[in-house]
Amino acid sequence: MKLSKSISRRESLKWIGVAGLSAAFGAYVRPAWAGSANGRVVVVGGGFGGATAAKYLKRLAPSLDVTLIEPQTRYITCPFTNLYLGGVRAFETLWHDYTELREVYGVRVVHQLAEDVDADRRVVKLADGEVLTWDRLILSPGIDLRWDALEGYDESASERAPHAWKPGAQSRLLRQQLEAMEDGGTFILVAPDNPYRCPPGPYERVSMVAHYCKTHKPRSKILLLDSKDAFSKQDLFTEGWKANYGDMIEWVGRSQDGRVLRVDADRLEVETEFGTVHKADVLNVVPPQKAGIIADRAGVSDASGWAPIKARTFESRQVPGVYVIGDATEAAPMPKSGFLANVQAKMTVQAVMADLAGQPAPEPSWANTCYSLITPEWGITVAGVYEVYDDVLREVPGSGGVSPLDASAVFRRQEADFARGWYAGIAQDVWGTRSSS
Amino acid sequence: MTGNRSRRRDRVPGARLSFGRVVVATMVSVLLLGAGNATAARAPWERVEVIQELLNGAEPQRDAIQLDLPAVTQDGSSVAVTVDIESPMTQDDHVERLYLFALGNPSPELLEVRFTPLSGRAGISTRIRLDSSQTVVALARTSDGDWLADVRDVRVTVSGCLSRDDTYASEDLMQTRVRVPPNFERGESAEVRTLIQHPMETGLRTDASDRPIPENIVRSFEAHLDGAPVVTARLHRAIAANPFLLFHVAPERSGELSLSWEEDTGDKAQVTAAVRVD
Amino acid sequence: MFDTLRPRHFFVIGLPLFVLCVTAGLLLAGDSEPADQAETLPDAVESGDAEGRVPLDSRAEIIAMSCAACHGTDGRKATAIPALAGKPAPVLEALLLAYKRDQMPDATVMPRLAKGYTDEELASVAEYFSALSPE
Structure with a gap:
């Protein structure tokens, strides 16, 4: 197999420029168990992590019964709210909905607050009294603010x-x-x-x-x-x-x-x-912040306020069968970014599918890029690629890093353009929204 | 130094022979007897040389001391640490010394603090450097000669989103900051926060042309109230840059708090602050 | 096995080709449809191996999942960041390797990302995207 692959490559190098050749080989086939995974997966939270998880579960295993629980019918992203504050982007461009998840992918989307999780009975209780059962649960609750942490700073x-x-x-x-x-x-x-x-x-x-x-x-x-x-x-x-x-x-x-x-x-x-x-x-x-409250209710967060997870799968270290992704996790050295929530979701979806099929999870790989705009024409980035090493998460040695200092205006401008491109790309990948860039 | 001190943790100081304590004491005794050979049952941190020398065979108690630091930290160059020890802090019964160790650092010593009854509360906060994921140990000795210990494992990661600025402005070197409460209640402890601008060069770094940068640290700190010692501290090189130290003082009357820091060059910084007792 | 192709071969064969690749890559990036193509359910990716095909390692798809966070699902979103689906594998691979080896002077974030993968992984990701239909 490996040999034929390498021959293909030589062939392809010879035939560079011949469009369409690549389609003749390399058709990708997923392991046999993957597409036939059966079971009920409930995803809590419709942000970068949760919405991605729901979509990719159905994309990769259409036979799965997938329910997404998110109280808002309209999701507003944290990324790019700073651009709205700076007056360079309309607030409405940060809104996304669940139409495509529901209609194209067949995710059952329930606009309710998840109030409690009983991991022993494998149920999620919703604010309206509905009780959903699950075989695997993915929590992507984001953050809550610690109102007690800063004297004088409460909700009011x-x-x-x-x-x-x-x-x-x-x-x-x-x-x-x-x-x-x-x-x-x-x-x-x-x-x-x-x-x-x-x-x-x-x-x-x-x-x-x-x-x-x-x-x-x-x-x-x-x-x-x-x-x-x-x-x-x-x-x-x-x-x-x-x-x-x-x-x-x-x-x-x-x-x-x-x-x-x-x-x-x-x-x-x-x-x-x-x-x-x-x-x-x-x-x-x-x-100061902590994991969203449902993480406490489900018992997946610890004294730090965040949810410790197993590096390979993002299954909770504290509650088997419950997976946690996104900002709520304690996944350092990964930063709490929308980008990583999205990629964590995809890796965790594979772990969940493998688990349901009684298979070991495949080796995961995560990348991240955090774009920041200093002006609408001056973008900067930090990037990293992450892997599991000795059962803990680490940045792949030699990868990642920040934009250079003293870069040209063209370079800064390009990273600013890419920042807008990234937003459009990830919004499409998560909610399928066809936002303009 | 009478009671009623404000505490973060209420541990019923008066109930000397509560049922819970008897049960715990009994269990501990049974465990110790059962273990037979005490050294065999010891945790790895107890076998670290510097700690073994201090303990000199003593068995530290684990219930009256609390070491707080994050289980995971993204920035090993500055990790917040708090130690709080339950003690009446009277002349007859107080905590005399506190030692902090980071067992995975090139040298484990972090800080050594001496308390007095005038401290009112045997507690400190500081910020430390952790080279890698490791175990941090707090050891304390009481005026009775008892040893107390608490231990925490810390995972240190370097976040991809953090970049560290390793240069320090020299113009504010040895500049200090102090925060003393505007007023105290008589005999009640309250916290004093201190900071001194200093790079705390470890001696382990090299400069741009690869020459080693010599060790240069603030090595000691002292706080006196009208000449009487409140706390004194020996700082080691793994105390984070711009050493921060929070301690407590429980004044009986108004007076002047005098604070001094000494660099390993012998240079000193000194500052005084009024203490007002209502 | 891929190592037999480099580093020496890369410069002998690869470098002239590389220039070509860059040109091709830019052309490909340039002609991409902006934004609005309707997304369809994936058709190039199939489950099961009923037809007796030998499954490739799923590594390529796993890595490609990170790419989608900028390039859109299946690499089909074209913005200032180009779409990837359906681009010739040799072009994609040459670009990825050039990023990894810092041979793209004006590159921004891709060199930092490409350094996180082996040459084999980059090649398999190139093949993976090339096998996907652009729409």
């Missing part, structure tokens, strides 16, 4: 000082506050310690806020108070901020007293570890 405080870290009304509120801010105002973003959803997210957000202010409120000031001393793509962000926004953005790391411990949402004030009080005109607090 977020009505004054939005987090906008779960998109929707919070994103609109923050955008409205930004629009209402006077020229010369101070925008403060409070960034959490690791781990949290979308490591470069806070830094892209201040970039997009600066992009908006540069045109509309050029005397404004943007202060980023950080609980960390280092952050994702730091050198690239720092370079991009300076080149595009001069001194408008000031980042204060933990050792420079950037760690906020107390929030006074009514006064729009924050107090740091060493007692410095900062006053904002618009206050955006990104609080």
Whole structure:
């Protein structure tokens, strides 16, 4: 088999340019068990992880009975909400629905909140009282905010000082506050310690806020108070901020007293570890996070707040038969990105199918690219390829890394174009939405 | 130093002979007797040389000390650690010393802290460097000579989304930050946060032209209240850059808290802060 | 086995071809339909081996699943990022190898990704996408 493959390749090298030849060989055939997998799989959460899992389960094993549980009929992505905040993208372009999952792939989509999981009885209980049974359960619940973690920052405080870290009304509120801010105002973003959803997210957000202010409120000031001393793509962000926004953005790391411990949402004030009080005109607090609440109910999350998983399959380490994917997992060194939730879903789908067929899971492989925009024409990336090594996840040695410093404007522009291409591509892959790029 | 201290963990300090304690004590005794040879039952961390020397055959208790640090960390260059030890912190009965070790680091020593009854609470927070996934150990000795221990395994990964800036501005070297509560209740412990700007060069790095960068660290910290020691600490090279140390003080009256750091070059930084007791 | 083709052979045979590939790749990327083709259920990928075909290792498909996160399901989405489905395998393979070996001076993220796979894996992924119909 291997030999014939290699001959094919030589042939193909000889015949390069002869279009259509490749179709003559290499027709791909999946292992026999895969397509005939039977059983009931319930997927909780219709975001990048869950919607992908439901779609790929039906694509790869049409005979499976697949139910997707997601309370929203319209899903709004976290990626690119920063572009909406910066005024460079309409909010509606971030909306996706489940029509294609339902109609093209035959996924049963239930718009209900999953309230509880009983792993012993293998059931999920929905808010309306319906009880769904499953043979395998995939949880992709995303994050919940830890309202108790930052003194003074609870759900009601977020009505004054939005987090906008779960998109929707919070994103609109923050955008409205930004629009209402006077020229010369101070925008403060409070960034959490690791781990949290979308490591470069806070830094892209201040970039997009600066992009908006540069045109509309050029005397404004943007202060980023950080609980960390280092952050994702730091050198690239720092370079991009300076080149595009001069001194408008000031980042204060933990050792420079950037760690906020107390929030006074009514006064729009924050107090740091060493007692410095900062006053904002618009206050955006990104609080510490944990796995979505259903992870607790299902018993898959641990004291860290996140769900430990087996590296090869993403089956819960704590509850057999329950798989967890996406931001809710403790899957370091993988970052909590929509891209990885999508790829984790596909790998986990294969593990679930294999398990249902009584087969070992195939060797998984995950790639990730996190795009961030510093301006609409200045994109930067960090990428990585991941594998299982010694039963733990690791980045494939020699792979991955960030965009180069001192790159040309053409290069930055191209990564910005690719960022938009990525969004269109992944949205299509997850929801089948034919978004324009 | 009377009771009623505020604590994060309520462990019924008054109930010296509660049913639970008797049961636990009995179980522990049975286990120890059953084990016969104590060393055979010891965990691997107890056989690490530096720890063995300290313990000198003693059997550490595991229930009154809590070591908190994340089970997984994406950034081994700065890992938050908190140790809290249950103790009345009176002249007769207090925690004297606390040792922190990272067993998988090139050298295991992290920090050594001496408490006094004036600390009010035997607890600290700091940030450490972890070279790789490994075991972190907190060992404490009480004024009675008893040993306490707690152990945590930590998995260290380097996130693909984190890039580390390894340069430090030199203009604010040895600059300090201190946060003291605006007021204290008499005899009640409250936390003091401190930080000093310092790269904490480990001596294990090389510069751009591949020459080793010599070790250069802040090696000690002292806090005195009107001349009386509150805590003193010996810092090792695996304390994270810009050493952060949170400790407690339980003042009986208003006074002046004096804090000092000493670099291995002998250079010192000093700062004072008013302590107001209502 | 593929190693017999390189590194020496790559430069003797591969490099001139490579230039050709790049040209071809750009042409292919350029003529892609933007955005709006309707997605259909996969037809090139079949389950079962009833016709006696020998199954290839599923490795190619597993790796290709990551590609879909930018290039769309089955590599059929064309944006600033080109579609992959139905492109000639030799072109795709030469491009992937060139990325991996840093022979594409203006490349952005692909060299960092391509370095995560063996040459064999890249070749099998190229074949996998080439076998898929573009629509």
